[in-house]
């Protein structure tokens with residue numbers, strides 16, 4: 001596979017209107033900052049597939065990726081891996097004067113694939129990144145991770161000394 005890269009010069013694909021090309025890519029997306037934590041993509045490049053079609057006056061593009069994020073579970077803070085499937089489409093038709101048809105990731109025919117991949121991953125993420133769907137989080141009293149404890153985790157609550165006093169009076 002080709003070395004990872006950040007931008008693609010669309011004109012070098014040499015496509016004519018109606019033609020398309022599929023590219024298998026290795027991407028290195030920028031880490032994401034979420035809720036004060038950083039989520040990175042590990043040391044391996046993220047595989048991606050880019051389909052580019054030449055339209056009458058521009059390009060239509062589709063990016064597919066399966067990314068693995070590394071970072072802390074948002075509920076129990078245990079370092080975990082999260083996989084996310086991404087499918088994103090962009091259209092760039094310069095000269096039409098239509099904002100909708102102008103991709104923010106294409107400048108002078110250069111596609112900023114790293115920026116697109118980063119944003120597409122951020123949009124595809126679930127609301128919260130959990131180590132598992134039913135993550136039980138942390139004990140509010142002692143902070144222990146409640147997942148996979150061998151027995152039920154309960155704290156004996158100290159009896160309120162005022163109640164003891166009251167009981168004495170009632171005896």
Ligand SMILES: [Zn+2]
Nearest residue numbers: 073076131135
């Ligand atoms: Zn968790």
Ligand SMILES: [Zn+2]
Nearest residue numbers: 139141142143
């Ligand atoms: Zn506890």
